[in-house]
Amino acid sequence: MSAPLSKHEMKLGTPIPDMGEGPISVEPYVSPEFFQQEKQKIFRNAWIEVCRDDMIPNPGDYQICPMEVWDSELIVVRGKDNQVRAFHNICPHRGMKVVRLDHDESSNFQCGHASVLICPFHGWGYNLDGSLRPVMGEEYFDKIDRDQVGLLPVTLDIWNGFVFVHYQKEPPQPLREFLGALADDMEEYPFDSFTHIARYSAQAKCNWKASMDAFHEAYHAATLHGGSIPEAARLPEGSVPTSARIYGPHHSLSMWASPDFRPSPAAVAAWKYGQSFSAGGEMKLPGANPGNDDNWWFDINVFFPNFFCDTGPGWYFTYNFRPISESETVWVMDIFQKKAETCSQRIAQEHTKVMLRDIVYEDLSTLEQTQTMLSSGLLKTLNISSSLEVAVRHLHATACEWVAEQEPA
Amino acid sequence: MMERQLPEGFEALERFGPKWFADTEKQRHRLRTDSSPDDLNDLYEAVLERFDEICAELDQHPLTELSVAHQNLLNLALSFMEVSLAVEAFKGAGKVPFGFDTERWEVHF
Numbered sequence: 001m002s003a004p005l006s007k008h009e010m011k012l013g014t015p016i017p018d019m020g021e022g023p024i025s026v027e028p029y030v031s032p033e034f035f036q037q038e039k040q041k042i043f044r045n046a047w048i049e050v051c052r053d054d055m056i057p058n059p060g061d062y063q064i065c066p067m068e069v070w071d072s073e074l075i076v077v078r079g080k081d082n083q084v085r086a087f088h089n090i091c092p093h094r095g096m097k098v099v100r101l102d103h104d105e106s107s108n109f110q111c112g113h114a115s116v117l118i119c120p121f122h123g124w125g126y127n128l129d130g131s132l133r134p135v136m137g138e139e140y141f142d143k144i145d146r147d148q149v150g151l152l153p154v155t156l157d158i159w160n161g162f163v164f165v166h167y168q169k170e171p172p173q174p175l176r177e178f179l180g181a182l183a184d185d186m187e188e189y190p191f192d193s194f195t196h197i198a199r200y201s202a203q204a205k206c207n208w209k210a211s212m213d214a215f216h217e218a219y220h221a222a223t224l225h226g227g228s229i230p231e232a233a234r235l236p237e238g239s240v241p242t243s244a245r246i247y248g249p250h251h252s253l254s255m256w257a258s259p260d261f262r263p264s265p266a267a268v269a270a271w272k273y274g275q276s277f278s279a280g281g282e283m284k285l286p287g288a289n290p291g292n293d294d295n296w297w298f299d300i301n302v303f304f305p306n307f308f309c310d311t312g313p314g315w316y317f318t319y320n321f322r323p324i325s326e327s328e329t330v331w332v333m334d335i336f337q338k339k340a341e342t343c344s345q346r347i348a349q350e351h352t353k354v355m356l357r358d359i360v361y362e363d364l365s366t367l368e369q370t371q372t373m374l375s376s377g378l379l380k381t382l383n384i385s386s387s388l389e390v391a392v393r394h395l396h397a398t399a400c401e402w403v404a405e406q407e408p409a
Numbered sequence: 410m411m412e413r414q415l416p417e418g419f420e421a422l423e424r425f426g427p428k429w430f431a432d433t434e435k436q437r438h439r440l441r442t443d444s445s446p447d448d449l450n451d452l453y454e455a456v457l458e459r460f461d462e463i464c465a466e467l468d469q470h471p472l473t474e475l476s477v478a479h480q481n482l483l484n485l486a487l488s489f490m491e492v493s494l495a496v497e498a499f500k501g502a503g504k505v506p507f508g509f510d511t512e513r514w515e516v517h518f
């Protein structure tokens with residue numbers, strides 16, 4: 001007989017839609033054909049998060065956002081009028097990238113500042129609103145129609161500082177409507193009072209959904225995180241979220257913090273002077289813990305298709321999963337905390353970062369090994385729990401539904 | 410006269426410099442992954458023992474205007490946090506056991 005897993009029940013904050021029962025099909029994780037459908041029907045029909053607007057605080061600041069799933073790359077730039085705009089990074093003269101950065105190894109963190117964007121090939125220049133400037137040797141060209149020839153604009157909107165883009169000129173839904181009730185729950189969280197303290201990234205040979213699945217269930221914690229947070233292994237009831245909510249294509253889960261948690265000496269030191277990721281945060285922030293759960297640790301909030309925004313007591317972190325192919329994904333994690341005012345708070349902050357980072361090293365360790373074996377074709381289906389892994393089923397069901405029902409854009 | 414590496418009273422920790430006075434998480438993480446369990450333990454124990462004193466000393470100075478010696482002390486405390494999980498959870502291993510490949514994992518800050 002095995003021990004019961006839970007001391008607590010998982011509360012449901014919303015009705016759970018019918019998502020089928022029993023094992024789920026492996027095909028959406030491994031099929032190149034399915035991925036081609038996803039590119040058209042999911043990633044060209046949904047709003048995609050690319051960065052925060054406070055990463056480009058001043059007019060002329062820009063950020064390059066790779067968008068492999070559109071076979072493109074974007075320039076997100078703040079104009080002289082303070083408006084944030086996005087353009088495809090392609091020069092309408094002959095197709096060169098207009099902005100190229102000296103790549104050091106920080107190739108996932110590409111920002112810069114310019115008053116005009118000048119293509120490095122033949123020097124065509126663009127204002128920050130995308131309009132074409134006078135061209136050198138323009139008299140040698142047939143008439144250049146400036147209404148037609150400029151940087152190609154991308155639909156963009158911002159919610160709570162998060163910059164989202166849409167492939168279509170006229171998206172089927174405005175951003176806020178698309179984000180729906182999950183954004184209602186999170187609306188009041190004070191995102192703009194946090195500072196960006198860390199970024200990690202990796203490219204993994206794993207499907208984007210299988211990659212996300214490693215991050216929106218707690219069932220794995222008792223085993224996989226037995227190294228980094230042995231507390232979780234000692235208390236397997238941490239495998240059960242305290243509550244779950246499904247809002248259309250999006251979902252959220254609240255994580256349980258054991259009241260018997262025994263922090264390590266470094267965690268104790270961090271908590272004495274500031275905030276740590278380890279359980280024990282008392283800070284109550286609006287826009288988090290929507291179920292008002294006891295022993296709340298943090299919320300996992302997942303905006304379909306590929307953006308996580310996990311909110312905690314004094315820190316939050318995001319993941320973007322950028323699909324490259326059916327079996328390759330770029331993962332980017334950003335961590336934000338209340339600004340450190342003192343040296344000791346700064347030291348405490350480091351604990352949050354290091355702890356999250358080391359835990360996530362374990363999460364990522366499963367991705368390629370899972371994908372390699374899924375690709376073998378040995379398994380046709382996966383055997384998941386309908387409650388503990390409700391988010392896995394929901395992402396799978398939503399992707400299948402969009403592929404079946406959405407029109408290609 | 411040689412400039413002091415650390416503020417007065419913290420001479421005993423100078424043996425960790427300049428290595429563990431590194432400025433960025435990227436550098437400190439690299440140092441951790443390349444260090445032996447004995448070295449990580451040594452650093453962890455030495456800083457943990459003085460942790461409250463270190464915070465008390467540093468908090469007399471504004472975070473953004475630290476002298477070289479105080480910045481070194483702050484960075485040493487950050488190195489302590491960097492190695493903390495390695496010592497507390499991973500038996501001194503600088504790389505997360507069974508973790509994703511550190512060579513393909515980018516630390517951006």
Ligand code: FES
Nearest residue numbers: 091093094119122
């Ligand atoms: S391709 Fe840009 S100026 Fe020629």
Ligand SMILES: [Fe+2]
Nearest residue numbers: 214215221363
């Ligand atoms: Fe995990």
